[in-house]
Amino acid sequence: MKKQLEELKIQIELFEIKQSEQVENFRLKFLSKKGSLNQLFEDFKTVPSEMKREVGALLNQVKQKAQQKWEEAQAQFEANKSKDSAEQIDLTLPADKEFTGSRHPLKIIENDIIEIFKTLGFVYAEGPEIEDDWHNFSALNFPPNHPARDMQDTFFITEDIALRTHTSSVQVRLMENQKPPIRAIMPGRVYRNEAISARANCFFHQIEGIYIDEKVSFADLKQTLYHFIQALFGQDVNLRFRPSYFPFTEPSAEMDISCMLCKGSGCNVCKHTGWLEILGCGMIDPNVLQASGIDPEKYSGFAFGMGIERIAMLKFEVKDLRTYFTNDIRFLSQFESMGN
Numbered sequence: 001m002k003k004q005l006e007e008l009k010i011q012i013e014l015f016e017i018k019q020s021e022q023v024e025n026f027r028l029k030f031l032s033k034k035g036s037l038n039q040l041f042e043d044f045k046t047v048p049s050e051m052k053r054e055v056g057a058l059l060n061q062v063k064q065k066a067q068q069k070w071e072e073a074q075a076q077f078e079a080n081k082s083k084d085s086a087e088q089i090d091l092t093l094p095a096d097k098e099f100t101g102s103r104h105p106l107k108i109i110e111n112d113i114i115e116i117f118k119t120l121g122f123v124y125a126e127g128p129e130i131e132d133d134w135h136n137f138s139a140l141n142f143p144p145n146h147p148a149r150d151m152q153d154t155f156f157i158t159e160d161i162a163l164r165t166h167t168s169s170v171q172v173r174l175m176e177n178q179k180p181p182i183r184a185i186m187p188g189r190v191y192r193n194e195a196i197s198a199r200a201n202c203f204f205h206q207i208e209g210i211y212i213d214e215k216v217s218f219a220d221l222k223q224t225l226y227h228f229i230q231a232l233f234g235q236d237v238n239l240r241f242r243p244s245y246f247p248f249t250e251p252s253a254e255m256d257i258s259c260m261l262c263k264g265s266g267c268n269v270c271k272h273t274g275w276l277e278i279l280g281c282g283m284i285d286p287n288v289l290q291a292s293g294i295d296p297e298k299y300s301g302f303a304f305g306m307g308i309e310r311i312a313m314l315k316f317e318v319k320d321l322r323t324y325f326t327n328d329i330r331f332l333s334q335f336e337s338m339g340n
């Protein structure tokens with residue numbers, strides 16, 4: 001038996017494991033139930049007791065050797081296997097696209113407008129959506145019984161507090177807190193008690209602008225808005241100003257741009273006039289400057305305000321205002337590549 005064990009030891013040492021199948025062959029030949037080692041363990045029972053100690057030690061030593069060789073071979077082939085599969089990954093393939101969301105079309109337009117005015121030195125400002133009567137109406141020269149204060153238009157919270165009906169309230173806050181020159185652009189959400197339809201909603205978004213300094217004139221207003229419109233819609237868009245009325249400006253105007261869809265020849269969007277109404281503007285009424293502590297003898301200024309939904313509708317040719325707020329991913333994902 002000792003001789004048999006010596007031979008087996010040599011066989012184990014010489015067994016070549018070069019391919020993965022040979023790992024299993026090795027196990028079957030030496031370590032399995034029917035393998036040679038198990039057979040020798042069976043035979044061990046017949047070894048005379050005075051030899052048992054020596055033969056037993058040798059038997060265990062050989063078994064350990066076989067076990068060790070098998071485990072090492074197994075580990076090596078396992079490692080090679082995972083190395084191979086790692087090499088099969090083609091790192092040059094484009095990655096799977098993950099939808100991480102995108103900017104809302106109204107935010108894209110708002111950011112574009114802010115960027116244009118930034119290049120002219122306008123700073124960004126914000127104000128609260130819940131406003132008092134003073135900032136939303138009185139300081140803006142609304143007479144006490146003006147129809148815009150009516151419950152029809154305004155969501156009142158108390159007699160004196162309401163959801164702001166326009167971003168012009170932010171003008172007042174700026175004028176109260178800063179000394180001219182003031183140049184600011186003020187976007188925000190506004191609220192009006194209107195029936196919801198394709199063309200109207202009970203809340204929407206505006207952008208307000210003001211410029212106050214010594215000797216600011218209507219010519220400055222026109223040139224500023226002209227630059228803005230061409231930067232937003234392109235060089236071939238024309239403007240016109242129509243006289244209008246707002247309590248907080250004098251003189252007041254509404255500004256139209258030539259319809260960019262039909263290039264002025266008339267279509268459904270411009271109701272066959274060739275023009276689109278885009279914003280309200282004017283020279284800030286001296287009463288408004290005075291109410292906020294700015295000397296109207298020394299300073300003058302212009303202001304303008306526009307609806308963001310309307311501009312976005314024209315730019316993206318959106319027909320129903322409600323689509324902005326229904327969170328339909330099919331609508332929103334169309335703007336994925338814009339406005340980063």
Ligand code: DAH
Nearest residue numbers: 166168280281282303304305
């Ligand atoms: N606040 C006006 C509105 O909501 C828009 C507006 C008109 C703003 C003329 C102005 C302005 O600053 O000068 O309809």
